[in-house]
Structures are given as C-alpha cells and as structure tokens.
Amino acid sequence: MKNIFLIISIAVVIVNCGNKKGIEPQHEAQPEENIATLTADQYKNAGIVTGKMERQNISSVLKLNGKIDVPPQSMISVSTPLGGYLKTTQLLPGTHVNKGEVLAIMEDPLYIQLQQDYLTAKAQFEYNESEYNRQKELNQSKATSDKVYEQAKATYQTQYILIRSLEQKLKLIGINPDKITADNISRSINIYSPINGFVSDVKVNIGKYVNPSDVLFELVNPDDIHLTLTVFEKDITKLAIGQRLFAYTNTHPEKRYECEIILVSKNIANDNATEVHCHFEQYDKTLLPGMFMNADVELTKNITNALPEEAFVRFENKQYVFAALENSRFEMIEVQAGNSENGFTEIINADKFNDRSFVIRGAYNLLMMLKNTGEEE
Numbered sequence: 001m002k003n004i005f006l007i008i009s010i011a012v013v014i015v016n017c018g019n020k021k022g023i024e025p026q027h028e029a030q031p032e033e034n035i036a037t038l039t040a041d042q043y044k045n046a047g048i049v050t051g052k053m054e055r056q057n058i059s060s061v062l063k064l065n066g067k068i069d070v071p072p073q074s075m076i077s078v079s080t081p082l083g084g085y086l087k088t089t090q091l092l093p094g095t096h097v098n099k100g101e102v103l104a105i106m107e108d109p110l111y112i113q114l115q116q117d118y119l120t121a122k123a124q125f126e127y128n129e130s131e132y133n134r135q136k137e138l139n140q141s142k143a144t145s146d147k148v149y150e151q152a153k154a155t156y157q158t159q160y161i162l163i164r165s166l167e168q169k170l171k172l173i174g175i176n177p178d179k180i181t182a183d184n185i186s187r188s189i190n191i192y193s194p195i196n197g198f199v200s201d202v203k204v205n206i207g208k209y210v211n212p213s214d215v216l217f218e219l220v221n222p223d224d225i226h227l228t229l230t231v232f233e234k235d236i237t238k239l240a241i242g243q244r245l246f247a248y249t250n251t252h253p254e255k256r257y258e259c260e261i262i263l264v265s266k267n268i269a270n271d272n273a274t275e276v277h278c279h280f281e282q283y284d285k286t287l288l289p290g291m292f293m294n295a296d297v298e299l300t301k302n303i304t305n306a307l308p309e310e311a312f313v314r315f316e317n318k319q320y321v322f323a324a325l326e327n328s329r330f331e332m333i334e335v336q337a338g339n340s341e342n343g344f345t346e347i348i349n350a351d352k353f354n355d356r357s358f359v360i361r362g363a364y365n366l367l368m369m370l371k372n373t374g375e376e377e
Contacts, residue, residue: 034331034333034370035325035330035370036322036329036366036369037327037328037329038328038329038330038366040328042328042369043328046366047361047362047365048330048359048361048362048365048366049359049361049362050324050357050358050359050360051308051358051360052355052356052357052358053307053347053350053353053358054305054306054344055304055305055306056304056305056306056344057301057303058302058303058304058338058339058340058342058344058346059298059299059300059301059339059341060298060300060301061297061298061339062235062239062296062297062299063295063296063297064229064231064245064276064294064295064296064297065229065230065292065294065295066228066229066230066275066276066292067228067290067291067292067293068225068228068287068288068291069226069228069277069289070221070225070289073224074220074221074223074224074225075200075218075219075220075289076195076197076218076219076220076221077217077218077219078103078191078193078194078215078217078218078219079210079212079213079215079216080106080210080212080216081172081212082110082114082169082172082173082212083108083110083210083212083214084106084108084110084111084210085106085107085108085209085210086104086105086205086207086208086210086216087104087105087188089104089204091202091217092202093199093200093201093202094199094288095198096197096285097193097196097199097219098196099193099194099195099196100192100193101192101193102190102191102192102193103216104190104191104217105189105190106188106189106190106191107188109187111173111175111186111188111189112186114166114169114170114173115170115175115180115185115186116185118163118167118177118180119181119182121159121166124159125156125159125162125163128152128156128159129156129159131152131155132152132153132155132156135148135152135153136149136152174189174190174191174192175189191216193219194219195219195221196221196223197220197222198220199217199218199219200218200219200220200288200289202216202217203215203216203217203218204217220289222283222285225280225283225287225289226277226278226280227259227277227278227279227293227295228275229275229276229277229278229295230274230275230276231273231274231275231276232272233268233272233273236264236274238297239261239264239276240261240264241261241263242260242261243260244258244259244261245258245260245295245296245297245298246258246295247259247278247280247293247295248294248296249287249291249292249294250292250294253294257280257282257284257287259278259279259280259281259295260278260281261276261277261278262277262278262279264277278295304346304350305346305347305350306345306346306347307321307345307347307358307360308344308345308360308361309343309344309345310360310361310363311345311358311360311361311363312337312345312363313332313363313364313366313367315332315371318334319336320332320334320367321333321347321358321359321363322358322363322366322367323353323356323358323359324358324359330366332366332367332370335348335349335353336348
C-alpha cells in the first residue's frame with residue numbers, strides 16, 4: 001500500500017513539472033522583414049501612389065569614360081628664340097588670349113647688340129654698294145683691273161648677305177628691321193600670341209632667365225579640343241564615325257554635352273581597349289584639357305517593362321521597389337534596374353513581377369518608415 005502511494009506521488013510531481021514547462025509566456029510574432037505596414041494616417045501622409053509596369057521605348061546605352069584632349073597642332077609652346085630675362089607678364093593658367101596680343105616682355109643685352117650690328121652693317125653696306133657701282137663703271141671702261149672690281153663685288157655681296165641674315169634674326173624676335181634707327185634701339189622685345197585661345201600653363205616667373213629651348217607658356221586653341229574615350233574591344237563594333245553621344249562630368253552630371261564621333265582607332269592596346277575621338281557640338285570654355293568625363297552612347301531602342309524613376313530606391317548599393325500588398329502593406333523587393341530614359345527605368349527581371357502593383361510615388365518615404373522601424377525594434 002505504501003508503495004502504491006509513493007508511485008502516485010511521484011507521478012503527480014512529474015505531471016506538475018511538465019505543466020510548468022508548458023506554461024511559458026508566448027512571444028509575440030516578429031514583424032515580417034522588408035514589409036512596411038501603414039496606418040491610414042501614415043498612408044495619407046506618405047503620399048503613396050501605386051501603378052503597374054508600363055511598356056516603354058528605352059534605348060540601350062553604352063557607357064564610356066575618358067578625358068578632354070588636344071591634338072598636337074592645337075597646343076602651342078611659346079618660347080623666345082634668343083633667350084633673355086622675363087621683364088613682365090600678366091598671364092595665369094586659364095587666361096584667354098587673342099592672336100597678336102602681347103604675352104610678355106623680355107629683356108637682354110643681346111637684343112641691343114643685334115640691333116647695333118644691323119645698323120652698322122647697313123651703314124657699311126651703303127659704302128660697299130657705292131664702291132661696287134664705281135668699280136663696275138671703271139672696269140667697263142678698262143680704267144681699273146678686273147681684280148679690283150671682283151674684290152669690290154665680293155665685299156658688296158658679303159655685306160648684302162650679312163644684312164639679310166641680321167634682318168631675319170630681328171624678325172625672329174619680333175623687331176621690324178625697317179623701323180630701327182640709332183635713336184630707337186630697344187633693350188626689350190615683346191612676345192606675341194600666335195593664336196586665339198587660352199593659357200594652359202605658365203612655366204616662368206618675372207626676372208628669370210630663359211634659354212631658347214625653354215618654354216615660357218603653353219597655349220591651347222579650343223577650336224579643335226575633343227573628347228578621347230576608352231572603348232574595350234568587345235564594344236568597338238557598336239561605334240561608328242558620325243555617331244552621336246552625350247558627355248558629362250562627375251561634378252555636374254546633369255549638364256550634358258552633345259558630341260560626334262570623328263575617329264575610331266583601330267590600334268588595340270595591351271588592355272584590350274582602344275580610343276574613340278569625338279568633337280563637341282558646342283564647346284564650353286569651362287572644359288579644360290585633361291579633365292575626366294563620362295559619356296553615354298545611345299545604341300538601339302527596345303520596348304521593355306519599366307517603372308517611373310521615382311519607384312526605385314537604393315539601399316546598401318542595391319536597387320529596390322515596393323510591391324503593394326493587401327491592407328496597406330508594402331513589400332520591398334530587390335530588382336535589376338536597367339537603362340533609363342524619359343523618366344522611366346527598365347526592370348531587367350520584370351518577368352518575376354507580372355501583374356503586380358508597385359509604389360510609383362512615395363517609395364523613399366516607405367523606405368524611411370521601414371528602416372526606422374527596424375532600428376527602433
């Protein structure tokens with residue numbers, strides 16, 4: 001009897017322990033991830049508008065990058081043929097200059113010596129010319145020997161050659177020989193701009209001596225500035241001379257410059273890429289040589305499923321849209337966004353979402369609500 005009572009007691013204890021384990025408090029169901037549930041007020045304040053994918057005519061775009069370049073014939077290095085000291089200049093990189101404008105003033109004793117030599121040679125030439133003509137007349141009447149005549153002729157021709165060479169040297173440094181007199185000998189010369197353009201580089205400072213081989217300024221003629229783009233081998237056949245494209249900078253991607261392809265290089269480099277040269281339809285002076293640029297080349301137009309650009313949100317470097325569910329609930333779904341045109345963006349994996357409605361306005365408000373709620377929890 002005692003054994004039966006003991007068995008019953010142990011069974012009761014076991015049952016009670018089992019009940020205690022089963023009476024643990026139930027946890028509330030966790031909210032579904034990436035699903036935003038809105039109240040009526042939240043829905044109204046978020047400005048939600050839904051709609052379905054539309055069939056849009058969107059271009060296939062080839063994206064390239066490169067930089068602004070200048071052909072050798074449009075980049076001018078300015079130097080002084082005889083060297084000298086830089087006396088004055090007002091130039092800075094980016095300064096616009098006109099053809100014939102004074103870029104700098106140079107000084108050197110050599111300029112004085114050259115003008116002196118020219119005036120002296122010119123004066124001597126007048127005497128030699130007179131003596132040559134006199135000996136010529138005397139020789140014709142046999143009043144003087146042929147030897148004397150030939151000596152006068154050689155002296156005259158030698159002096160004539162000297163005069164002409166000195167004239168060319170003076171013209172080389174910008175001095176007009178016809179205007180030189182003993183009263184206007186100058187120790188300085190002007191350096192003139194050979195083109196209309198702008199200064200890309202200033203390599204000297206006032207007071208510095210420059211040799212004939214030294215470059216004072218680099219000038220650029222903007223009439224032939226073009227865009228050089230890098231194209232990989234697999235895309236070369238997609239491009240042709242005369243094709244249009246739109247270029248833009250990283251700083252102002254909204255400002256687009258229309259260009260035309262003028263040359264497609266056939267030389268493939270070691271990185272399996274080549275260069276495409278383009279002309280700007282309308283050149284902007286703010287675009288400088290060496291500046292990095294992007295370009296979009298429109299290839300073909302395709303009719304594809306698309307949503308307005310406002311429907312897409314970017315989160316953690318991925319593209320998402322919000323699909324409408326029942327009872328003011330919206331699911332954030334990752335999509336593969338394609339090309340964009342006329343305010344619409346292509347959805348590459350659109351087949352997965354046929355006949356579904358999406359948020360086409362207010363998507364970012366939903367993203368903020370969803371992620372803020374997740375952080376609070």
